[in-house]
Amino acid sequence: MQRLETGADQTSRWMALVEGKRIGLVVNQTSRIDQQHLVDTLLALGQQIQVIFAPEHGFRGTEDAGAEVHDGLDDRTHLRVTSLYGANKKPTPEQLLGLDLLIFDIQDVGARFYTYISTLHLVMEACAEQGLALLVLDRPNPNGHYIDGPILDTAYRSFVGMHPIPVVHGMSIGELAQMINGERWLANGVKADLTVIPCRGWNHKKKYVAPIAPSPNLRTERSILLYPSLCFFEGSVVSVGRGTPWPFEVLGHPEFSIGGFQFTPTPGPGSAHPFLEGQACLGTSFQGISVEELRDQEQLMLGPLIVYHEFISRQIGKPFFLQNGFFDRLAGTDQLRLQLEAGLSEDAIRGSWSEGLKAFREARRPYLLYPD
Secondary structure, eight states: OOOOBOTTTOHHHHHHHHTTOEEEEEEOTTOEETTEEHHHHHHHTTOEEEEEEEOTTTTTTOSOTTOOOOOEEOTTTOOEEEESSSSOSSOOHHHHTTOSEEEEEOOOOSBTTSTHHHHHHHHHHHHHHHTOEEEEEOOOOTTTTOOEEEEOOGGGOBTTBOSSSEEEOOOOHHHHHHHHHHTTOSGGGOOOEEEEEOOBSOOTTSOOOOSSOSBTTBOSHHHHHHHHHHGGGGGBSSBOOTTSSOTTTEEEETTOTTOOEEEOOOOBTTBSSOTTTTOOEEEEEOTTSOHHHHHHHOSOOOHHHHHHHHIIIIISOOOOBOTTSHHHHHHTSSHHHHHHHTTOOHHHHHHTTHHHHHHHHHHHGGGOSSOO
């Protein structure tokens, strides 16, 4: 069996592109070659790193979801760190000045609302506008084995959904970069000077367990597999377990009286002020479902969304959706919210996605680097 190698692992395939260049890196804690960070590898080889660009959660991956990431110096390497999740999310011309090459190497989890792919989009756009080459070192997608969910309506485009793709798109970050370029999704139809170094020994059906937590509240293989289904609840009055040992492995609400599981969100690493902090929540634990069973489902879990919406909105008569419209931005459409409010069945909701998913499968085909 061929050993799995990420794009970063294959230094012989891309080091010649880096030699003698003034480099910027879009990286975080997942950007590793075996046990060594990509930054340390490049420094050890004498490469000219000018700046590190940090996405949501920061360069070291310790910041809360949605928390502003600040510019500064990295304590370990003393390199300049420029935030792409603060005053600006797109690199400015001034921030790219003097660079010859930008390298993007971040572990994704395959959900449209995971913001690293929005950072990728804006980095590609900035590179295209400034005539700067971009090298993407690809990594496997732990949810790359299926495609599901509503296609984003561009009227609901936001940083948690920038592309007309389904919630679960079944593409690696390198494949998605090629699709963004090929479909001319960048502003004004510009195209980035893009090079992708594919993984070896991986395909879309091959199981992949991220060796390092890609963000503070996706700590386990189970949470990464559940994330595409449970993240919808972030637009609701239901807790997804932030501030507990089981983020994205449990659901709960103080008045969900049919739940047999109980937890109380409290502040901690990655959750300084968790939703429903200090309130005893009743609900559901998904820890009894094996990761094999979750993988084998190959579809979003709609059942919990339907059950919780029905109980909270109808049985206790309280609003289920937050009033800030975040649920619609996560769904990429208002259709899913309207379907839940109308009491549609799971089959009816899934049926409404079928034509869009069929068209997307065809559209993505030319950009695939790995077998389905």
